[in-house]
Amino acid sequence: MLDPGNRLKMAAAMVRPGSRVADIGTDHAYLPVYLILKGTIPSALACDLRQGPLCNAQKTVAAYGLEAQITLRLSDGFDRIDPSEAEDFVLCGMGGTLMAQLLDRTPWLKDPAKRLILQPQSHEEDVRGWLLENGFSILREDACTDDGKLYACLTAAYTGTNSPVSPAAPYIGALPQCGKPEALMKLKKTRDRLRLKAAHCPPAQAQTYADILKELEATIDALSDRS
Ligand SMILES: C[S@@+](CC[C@H](N)C(=O)[O-])C[C@H]1O[C@@H](n2cnc3c(N)ncnc32)[C@H](O)[C@@H]1O
Structure with a gap:
């Protein structure tokens, strides 16, 4: 069994069992491989902006014989993903500012049936702020240490909420x-x-x-x- 470490396990625990997952910025594809090996999800898209990380992903997928369950895809953010392909969208290990930019140009994410699982590496306030300003609710947040570093991860869904939040809320x-x-x-x-x-x-x-x-x-x- 693959051990992806505490940080990715924290994100994996927020994925809804049975959902189809798109892992954006997958690099080595540890998260989708772990979720499928655990039996949490049936299939996944492992997406990355660059070919190098996708080659890493391909090696992990092949090592566990999961070619039928995991589709590798070059995609800048959500650009080459069709809304019908997944229910849960995971972004881990990117900066919160980049996450907010990728979410901002993907209006179809404003669908209450979809879930976002976000583990920003820095500037968490940018992505939380974007969610709160754009009708998303943060359903749950978790924190852990991994290799001596502290990480937070949240899950959010579009609820259309438009209530004012304090300036500290994104922090x-x-x-x-x-x-x-x-x-x-x-x-x-x-x-x-x-x-x-x-x-x-x-x-x-x-x-x-x-x-x-x-x-x-x-x-x-x-x-x-x-x-
Ligand atoms: C630090 S790695 C994180 C890998 C993995 N998600 C994790 O948390 O361990 C960030 C990955 O995001 C990818 N990335 C950066 N910008 C991206 C974008 N606009 N769209 C998709 N992937 C992107 C990078 O190529 C890199 O593989």
Whole structure:
């Protein structure tokens, strides 16, 4: 059995059993191979922008004899995926800014039957912010450590929700509901990063950063009291 590590296992746990998965930016295809070997999903598209990563994917797929279940595809984001081909869409290990750009040019994702599973490598606030501004709800968020690094992963669906959110919401997401110590650690790391940004930001942005930090710190205090 393939062990894809804690980070990809966290993302895999958010995939709905029985769904068809498109893994965007698959590289080595560990996630779809793991999900099929586990019996969670029947089939998957393993997609990447570049030929090199797709060759890595091909080797993994061949090593486990899963050519009939996994289709390899060159695709920039969702560009060469038809909406009818998958229900669950996974993006792991990319920056949150790139994820938001890829989602923004794919209007057919605004379908309540589809799920997004997103594990941003950086700038999580960009992708959470995009989701919250575009009618998606963050259904669940998780956090873990893998090889000494902290990661967060969320699952979202289009609900058409249009309620205003606080400026801190993209920095916090649904991590407080996760209940794991890693979620608190991740929020503290975000706070430290924001404190640095706030210390060097133009005066016009100082109040916004102060407001975000105030809410973030209150969230961290409340979670620390609980644990
Ligand atoms: C750091 S790897 C992550 C691999 C795997 N998803 C994981 O989390 O272990 C990022 C992958 O995303 C791919 N990628 C970058 N931009 C992309 C885009 N616009 N569309 C599809 N794949 C992209 C890269 O080629 C690379 O293989």
